[in-house]
Amino acid sequence: MKRILVIGANGQIGCELVEALSAQYGTDNVLASDIAAHSLYGAVHYQKLDVLDAERMEEIVEEYQITDVYQLAALLSVTGEQAPLRAWELNMDGLLNILELARVRAQAGHPLQVFWPSSIAAFGPNTPPVNTPQMTTMDPTTIYGISKLAGERLCEYYFLKYGVDVRSIRYPGIISYKSPPGGGTTDYAIAIFHAALQSQPYDCFLSADTALPMIYMPDAIRATMELMQAPAEQIRIRSAYNVSGISFTPAQIAAEIQRQRPGFVVTYKPDQRQAIADTWPDSLDDGQATLDWNWHAQTDLPALVTDMLKNIVVA
Ligand SMILES: NC(=O)c1ccc[n+]([C@@H]2O[C@H](COP(=O)([O-])OP(=O)(O)OC[C@H]3O[C@@H](n4cnc5c(N)ncnc54)[C@H](O)[C@@H]3O)[C@@H](O)[C@H]2O)c1
Numbered sequence: 161m162k163r164i165l166v167i168g169a170n171g172q173i174g175c176e177l178v179e180a181l182s183a184q185y186g187t188d189n190v191l192a193s194d195i196a197a198h199s200l201y202g203a204v205h206y207q208k209l210d211v212l213d214a215e216r217m218e219e220i221v222e223e224y225q226i227t228d229v230y231q232l233a234a235l236l237s238v239t240g241e242q243a244p245l246r247a248w249e250l251n252m253d254g255l256l257n258i259l260e261l262a263r264v265r266a267q268a269g270h271p272l273q274v275f276w277p278s279s280i281a282a283f284g285p286n287t288p289p290v291n292t293p294q295m296t297t298m299d300p301t302t303i304y305g306i307s308k309l310a311g312e313r314l315c316e317y318y319f320l321k322y323g324v325d326v327r328s329i330r331y332p333g334i335i336s337y338k339s340p341p342g343g344g345t346t347d348y349a350i351a352i353f354h355a356a357l358q359s360q361p362y363d364c365f366l367s368a369d370t371a372l373p374m375i376y377m378p379d380a381i382r383a384t385m386e387l388m389q390a391p392a393e394q395i396r397i398r399s400a401y402n403v404s405g406i407s408f409t410p411a412q413i414a415a416e417i418q419r420q421r422p423g424f425v426v427t428y429k430p431d432q433r434q435a436i437a438d439t440w441p442d443s444l445d446d447g448q449a450t451l452d453w454n455w456h457a458q459t460d461l462p463a464l465v466t467d468m469l470k471n472i473v474v475a
Contacts, residue, residue, distance in 0.1 A: 163189050163225050167211050167258070168232030170194040172339045173277070173331075173380065175201040177230060180381045191224050195233070201339070211254035218261055221272065228388065230275045231258045237281050237436055239343035240304035251307035255314060262324045274326040275388055278312050278400035280373055281305035281345075282330060285439045292441035294402050294448040301439050312399035319398040327387050328400035332407075332444065335464060336377035337472040345436045346372055349413055352426070356417050357474045361425040368411040368428045371442035375405025376459040376467070383455060390453035397448060405457045406464065407443035416465045 162185050168174045169192035178201070182190045192203035199206040207220055211233040220226070233254050240247035255276055262272040283292060284299035300306050308330075318324040333346025341347040348364050355362035366372075375383075383403045387395075414426040449455035459467075 161189065162227050163191075164228045164230070165191050165193060165221065165224065165226045166230045166232065167193050167209060167217075167254075168234070169203060169206070170196050170200045171232055172336060172342050173334060173377075174230075174232045175339050176336060176377055176381055177232070177384065178203050180385060181230075184385065191220070191226070193220070211257060212250065214257040214261065217257055221261060221265070226272065228273045228275070229258055229262075230384070231255060232277065234307075235304065236342050236344040237279075237302050237304040238345060238347075238433060240307070241302060241432075241436075244303040247303045248307055251304070252310060252314075255311050259314060259318045259324060259326065262326065263318060263322045266323060271325060273388065274324065275384060276311065276315060276326060276328050277384075278308045278328050278330045279305070280330055280332050280440050280444070281436075282308040282312060282400070283439070283441050287441060289440075289442045291443055291445040292402065293445050294397065302436055305439075308400075315400070316398040325392055326398065327395060328398075329383055329387060329403045329449075330400045330444070331380060331403065332373035332375045332405055334375055334377055334380050335468065337468055338377075345433045345440070346374060348410060349374055352410075352413060352417065353468045353472050354474055356421050356424045357469065357472060359424075361427060362414075364410045364414075364426055364428050365431045365433050366410050366428070366437050367430045367434060368414075369409050370434065370437050371407055371409045372437060373404055373407050373441060373444045375403065375457065376464045379405050379457050379459050382458075383449075386455065387449075387453055394452050396452050401449040401452075401455075402444045402446045403449050403455060403457075404444040404446040405459065406461050408461055412461065413465065416461050417469070420465055420469060
């Protein structure tokens with residue numbers, strides 16, 4: 161039986177992952193945790209946990225007899241640039257703490273399955289931008305991207321050297337309505353809906369033609385769970401899989417919103433986030449994920465826009 165710990169459960173992905181894992185494995189088998197004292201999303205089982213506190217992490221894993229850990233705590237691309245050393249410490253030591261714990265527990269006969277997300281930020285300006293291959297040049301220029309690339313190498317290292325069953329996805333920008341985004345370069349694709357529903361014009365911080373790989377949250381959660389459920393022998397990538405949802409530009413999502421909400425106005429005022437977006441791919445080749453664990457995205461742009469406009473709650 162699975163006993164699951166989600167670290168960073170108060171975040172954009174964590175809050176929805178806890179819900180989906182609880183539906184699949186039972187609420188009593190899912191423990192949410194975050195650095196905050198309380199769950200922000202009503203998790204039934206919750207512990208305060210700083211991912212940098214390796215001792216407390218070990219205690220919790222032992223006490224709850226945890227079998228699977230989803231380590232989501234991180235500083236993202238924009239917040240990371242504001243505090244590079246803190247981003248490096250949190251993103252690397254948080255991952256190393258869980259990998260080390262998994263190594264020690266595997267040796268003691270209590271293996272932990274680990275999920276840790278990488279990002280399209282692990283690519284860089286010399287990466288082929290269109291249909292970016294699984295294996296390619298990776299020269300990230302943000303501290304966030306550098307930490308994701310280093311994290312991918314650590315995941316593969318712990319698998320090859322110690323047999324730790326760690327799995328990862330290079331998430332595209334994730335679009336969702338339940339929680340605010342955490343400070344990334346793709347956040348415009350959520351903020352734009354808030355403006356549309358408030359009948360306000362939207363000033364987009366990226367240029368109209370900046371294509372980026374994106375994914376709707378239900379697809380991202382399903383990808384995560386399908387990867388974790390796949391038989392170990394099918395997982396041939398132990399760094400991180402390319403997973404593609406939908407690729408679009410600000411102009412394309414604006415046009416789809418305008419089709420469904422006529423009169424919505426968008427202007428374009430690129431800021432420092434444009435320089436980050438310019439180093440990321442336009443679209444991803446996720447053929448390896450399809451081959452290894454049968455990955456297929458389900459949500460296209462019109463369906464995403466319809467669902468966001470229906471569900472997003474404007475403050
Ligand atoms: N959201 C995206 O579009 C996206 C895209 C690519 C990759 N990712 C990756 O997915 C993961 C989760 O992203 P998210 O968007 O949910 O981020 P988020 O910023 O919304 O959530 C991160 C959570 O981690 C918590 N946290 C921060 N420091 C902590 C600590 N020391 N100990 C424990 N918890 C701590 C925060 O309180 C927050 O609730 C990150 O690794 C991120 O890099 C996200």
